[in-house]
Amino acid sequence: MNLKKYLAQSDNRLVALVGALAAFGTYSCMYAFRKPFTAATFDGLEWLGIDYKVWLIFAQTIGYTLSKFYGIRFISEMGHKKRALSIVVLIAIAWLALLVFPLAGRPYNIIFLLINGFPLGMVWGLVFSYLEGRKHTEFMGAFLGVSFIFSSGLVKSVGAGLMVNYGITQWWMPFFTGLIFMLPLVVFVWLLDQTPPPTVEDEKLRSRRVPMTREDRKYFFRNYASGILMLVSAYIILTLLRDVRDNFVSNIWAEQGLSNDPAIFTATEVPISIAVLIIISLLVLIKNNMKALMVNHWLIMAGFGCILMATGLFAADAISVTNWMVITGLGLYMAYVPFNCVIFDRFMAVFKHAGNAGFLMYVADSFGYLGSMSFLFYKELAGFGEMSWTQFFQNSLLITSVIGLLLTAMAAVYFKRKHKHQSEITSHKIILATQA
Numbered sequence: 212m213n214l215k216k217y218l219a220q221s222d223n224r225l226v227a228l229v230g231a232l233a234a235f236g237t238y239s240c241m242y243a244f245r246k247p248f249t250a251a252t253f254d255g256l257e258w259l260g261i262d263y264k265v266w267l268i269f270a271q272t273i274g275y276t277l278s279k280f281y282g283i284r285f286i287s288e289m290g291h292k293k294r295a296l297s298i299v300v301l302i303a304i305a306w307l308a309l310l311v312f313p314l315a316g317r318p319y320n321i322i323f324l325l326i327n328g329f330p331l332g333m334v335w336g337l338v339f340s341y342l343e344g345r346k347h348t349e350f351m352g353a354f355l356g357v358s359f360i361f362s363s364g365l366v367k368s369v370g371a372g373l374m375v376n377y378g379i380t381q382w383w384m385p386f387f388t389g390l391i392f393m394l395p396l397v398v399f400v401w402l403l404d405q406t407p408p409p410t411v412e413d414e415k416l417r418s419r420r421v422p423m424t425r426e427d428r429k430y431f432f433r434n435y436a437s438g439i440l441m442l443v444s445a446y447i448i449l450t451l452l453r454d455v456r457d458n459f460v461s462n463i464w465a466e467q468g469l470s471n472d473p474a475i476f477t478a479t480e481v482p483i484s485i486a487v488l489i490i491i492s493l494l495v496l497i498k499n500n501m502k503a504l505m506v507n508h509w510l511i512m513a514g515f516g517c518i519l520m521a522t523g524l525f526a527a528d529a530i531s532v533t534n535w536m537v538i539t540g541l542g543l544y545m546a547y548v549p550f551n552c553v554i555f556d557r558f559m560a561v562f563k564h565a566g567n568a569g570f571l572m573y574v575a576d577s578f579g580y581l582g583s584m585s586f587l588f589y590k591e592l593a594g595f596g597e598m599s600w601t602q603f604f605q606n607s608l609l610i611t612s613v614i615g616l617l618l619t620a621m622a623a624v625y626f627k628r629k630h631k632h633q634s635e636i637t638s639h640k641i642i643l644a645t646q647a
Contacts, residue, residue: 219407227347230406231354234338236399237298238355239362241334243392244305244327244385245271246363247370249458251381252465258318265587268458270321271328272584278332279577286336287423287570294337295404301330301337302396306389313382320382335551335576336569341406343556343568344420345413346495349503352552353491357484360544363457364480366392371461417500417560420567431564432574438629441622442550443575445511448615449547450579451586452518455604456543460536462600467532479533483540487548494553500560501630507554508623512616514546519612522605532601539608546615550575561630 218226248267256263308327312320342351370388373379379387409420423431432439456463469475490510497503521538524530530538555571586607 214402214405215407218405223346223410223412226406227345227350229402230342231351233399233403233406234342234351235354235358236395237338237403238335238358239365240392240396240399241302241331242359242362243366243369243396244302244309244389245331246457247366247388248324248381248385250367250370250461251374251384252461253381256317258321263317264459264462266318266321267324268454269584269587270324272454272580272587274325274328275332276577276580276584278329279573279580282333282336282573283428283570283577284425285333286340286573287428287567289337289340289422291340291408294340295400298334298337298400298403299397301333304330306386306393309386309389312385313380332576332580336573338403339552339572340567340569341403342552344409344417344559346410346416348417348556349495349553350492352556353488353494353548356491356544356548356552357488360480360487360540360548361484364478367461416498417556418563419565420559421565423566423570427566428570431566431570434564435562435626435629438622438625439571439574441618441625442554443578445546445615445618445622446550446575446579447582448611448618449514449543449550450576451583452604452607452611453543453547454580454583455586455600455607456536456540459600459604463532463536463604466599466601479537479540482537483544486541487544490545491548491553500557501627504554504557504561504626505623507549507557508619508626510549511546511554511619512623514542514544515612515615515619517542517545518608519616522608522612526605526609542612546619558626561626562633 218229249264251264253262253264253267258266305327308323312323312327314320315323338355339352342348342355345351366388369391370384373384373387374381409417464475494503494506494510497506518539521530521535521542525532525535551572555568555575558571559566559568
């Protein structure tokens, strides 16, 4: 008996555990092909008057953003065939771009980070498609969600270690970091592909997930446009804040005199990963889909509140920079992870439209990364280029967290009213059918 057949006959909890570990491992390994270059600072390098690291992040983010827009169709329409092969092929293309990156030289190597970003942008949707629409989606999604928190620190520590301990240059470091993670990637993708499809019980609890045509997507969006736009706007804020923290954390640590400690990347992210894992996993205990959807909104608002409080304390010199980075990171990911793992899955379960959560996730992601990219351009071109990353991040957190709080609160009110209205219509139809 192969593993997939064994799991299909096993308890749902074993399937959830295997799926969670496989998703965590797969996406953690993917990050080794995306984020290690950000562990380098590229100090003193510029092109056309703009910091060279900013150019590299621009390029990768452009590729990633284009991928998210393409993924709205690609992920929502894709069935369950060849998902594992697609994940490995997409990451292999990104790795080949990292091989050419140091060979091309400046400024031509910028284009290869754009090429690197495009295939990687579709991996999340492929991985999550194994997890959505299940009784234990929150549990599995929590592991997937914390993977990019944990792995972001891990791959930066590995990349920084390669430079500090083995003398590998900042240009070759991304490729060799990917080399270290290639074999584990293949193993975890194989394990992920062994997870059986959702059971009849899963579909009863969370609704069946199916591919969506273009007309399906248009009809779905029109029905919930106002609420979706408010959530997407809040997610744009979270994405740009997350990206500034993720991409320029090495610059912030350097400004604070902590650049010679490769382990600091992992040390600050591990406690955040554990806390977010526990918080998101507990959502699986909420059986009522509407209650769970509202709790997700409250969790996002709590994350924004945490960011605002910690940044206010740091601005007043009441907490250290390390504590500030940990607390704001916790708030950021408390708010960010639900968008990537659970809120849209519960959304589909509440409103019971034929389709999949991947569509909504990629709508949010595409505009989120577009906003993030625009935000970086704004910093460099609107007179903030000389501002330290610490100060820029601090100011950004104070302003945008308030806006995010308001948007999420309005979205919660909208969806609660929408659900009440739809429930009333359904009840009325049942009464009429009974009378007939």
